[in-house]
Amino acid sequence: MQDLTHEILELIRLTSTDLPADVELRLKQALTEEEPGSAASEALETILKNVELSRLNSTPICQDTGTPIFYVHYPEGWSTRQLKSQIRAALAEATKRSFMRPNAVDAIYDKNSGNNLGGEDFPSIHFEEVDKDQPLTIQLILKGGGCENVGAQYSMPYNPLGAGRDLRGVRKVVLDAVYKAQGQGCAPGILGVAIGGDRGSSYIKSKEVLFEKMGTRNPDPNVTSLEERLTREANQLGIGPMGFGGKTTVLETKITGLHRLPASYFVSISYMCWAYRRRKMIVNGNQVSYE
């Protein structure tokens, strides 16, 4: 089996230091929507300068290089055990080279491992087998703690808001989550929303939708219209970049559904900060490319 450690290291470097073009474009668009000279506008200007500088100097966009979440799609024949060990080696090396901050802290003994490796669960790696003729792909999201902390899960019906078990209820709790987050998740944010599942699968799904590019809508028109409505209404809240007040609070909403138990109806919201660090590595034989 190929040793991809070096290529995975490059994937990590790119993800941490080079914001995807679609996200940067959306941030530039947001800047044109804010009042010139306002705190919101200045915040976005600083954000965009930082994006450029990070790319140029190959330094982390954000010092919180987050939870590294890897999704590996592998055709038959690859060893997931070896891929896992290569990912872990690449992550430790990326930490040594200051592309990543040592972020894995033992929760019982409050000890930072120093190399971003902690037990079996840090980093988070998901494997999925694909058809033989498909390339191997490794996707990575770096999700910081500030935005992770403002994520929320609602068990419906949610009486404080009069939110029932339907899309109208979903709308209410998502708006509530955006309001509660204020600027603390580094607005403008991107919302990953999963409806259904159990508590665990629902939260996982709310992160998986974040692997889709900006502008990718749920193909179901009922869901698409809710996505668009939520983005529009979240922006009416006026929280703005960094919570300074302004027109851009949420850049986009991505919603997906999954089957649930008759008794359970969860709405899980993963808030992704503006530093939406998401990259993909594609391995076709000896060719490796990055998106």
Added chain:
Amino acid sequence: MHTLTTPIQDETIRSLKVGEAVGITGTMITGRDTAHKWMIETFINKTRPPQGDDLQVYEELKKLLKGSIIYHCGPVVSGLETKEYKFVAAGPTTSIREEPYQADVMKHFDAKGVIGKGGMGEKTLKGCQEVPFVYLHAIGGAASFIARTVKRVVGVFKLEFGIPEAMWVIEVEEFPAVVTMDAHGGSQHAVVAQASKMILESLLAID
């Protein structure tokens, strides 16, 4: 833009108002979750006996923090092996987690500013008026940009807390921030929270 040079005098703090942009120059110290909990438990509430170099660090902190600033930041630092430390990425972390501790820490050390992001709550705002001090908002995620204003890492305390949680003593030049909580009870965060709450309620009234 107003230049703030540490150590800062009380009258300077009282002259600052919400919305004012400042460039900070001088020495400051990073401190976040572990550091605040440690300071409160060991030196302020004294619920935990000092251990290791705690008391020595305390004496140093007393000198360094008087008139200075605590920066809520867990940096990416290079030069760990040679101890020629350099801040590579150093934006603010979310401040609200220090809400139970902040006002007491500022009062105890007579520190004059907190830099962070996302703002803080009522207890801290009350502390801003009493001590006095201000809350300064830096741009969250602008880590490479902000790291450029960190000219020198003077030293580090409590490295055993881990790189992000250690207390880094740094010299900064024209560190950019905005006053979002002042010493007169003004808070941009309270204003935005209140306004957005009213809009939320009107949106929730529609089905």
